[in-house]
Amino acid sequence: MSQDTIDLVKVMVVSLLIFAVSTMAVVYLLVLFRTYGGAVPVIGKLPSLDLGAIIPALAETRLFVILGAMFVMGSGISLILTSVTIDMAMLIIAKAMSLLITAMFGVLAGLWGYVRLSQGTELALPGINRLAIALIVFFVLSSLLRNATFRGWGAMRLVAALAMIILAPVLLVSL
Numbered sequence: 001m002s003q004d005t006i007d008l009v010k011v012m013v014v015s016l017l018i019f020a021v022s023t024m025a026v027v028y029l030l031v032l033f034r035t036y037g038g039a040v041p042v043i044g045k046l047p048s049l050d051l052g053a054i055i056p057a058l059a060e061t062r063l064f065v066i067l068g069a070m071f072v073m074g075s076g077i078s079l080i081l082t083s084v085t086i087d088m089a090m091l092i093i094a095k096a097m098s099l100l101i102t103a104m105f106g107v108l109a110g111l112w113g114y115v116r117l118s119q120g121t122e123l124a125l126p127g128i129n130r131l132a133i134a135l136i137v138f139f140v141l142s143s144l145l146r147n148a149t150f151r152g153w154g155a156m157r158l159v160a161a162l163a164m165i166i167l168a169p170v171l172l173v174s175l
Helices: 003-036 051-059 062-080 084-118 128-143 147-151 156-174
Strands: none
Touching: 003 084, 003 128, 051 084, 062 084, 062 128, 062 147, 062 156, 084 128, 084 147, 147 156
């Protein structure tokens, strides 16, 4: 594993932890505000926290499916072209998407922790599998199968590019 990949994993772990702790802190502060801040004008007007609305919005993965399919298509097209700038852009996008999805997992973990500690119940997380698949795809494309790796394959990179171009629409409609 390269140092770049190890650094990405470290940042992902830290992001997950920070977002989980931050989410729990925000939720508990909201509960405190609602409980003890009713007389304060701004705080007293805060609506109750509706976890039922937050969780489905976080678990909705259609955006990541669309972005993932377009990323695979863009990677295929960029492999046909020869541009260090395009390769760098695709790498940065893949890393950013990995971190964004990791942050979403952190928020879900924080909400799960809140529900578990305060209500003693389990939290249903619909669609978490798709989110995990999106994270794996973006992580692999930002570490093991980045465009620079394919460029080292010589003429086989064109086969990989064609496979990505064909795979992108399939991903879009099947996930």
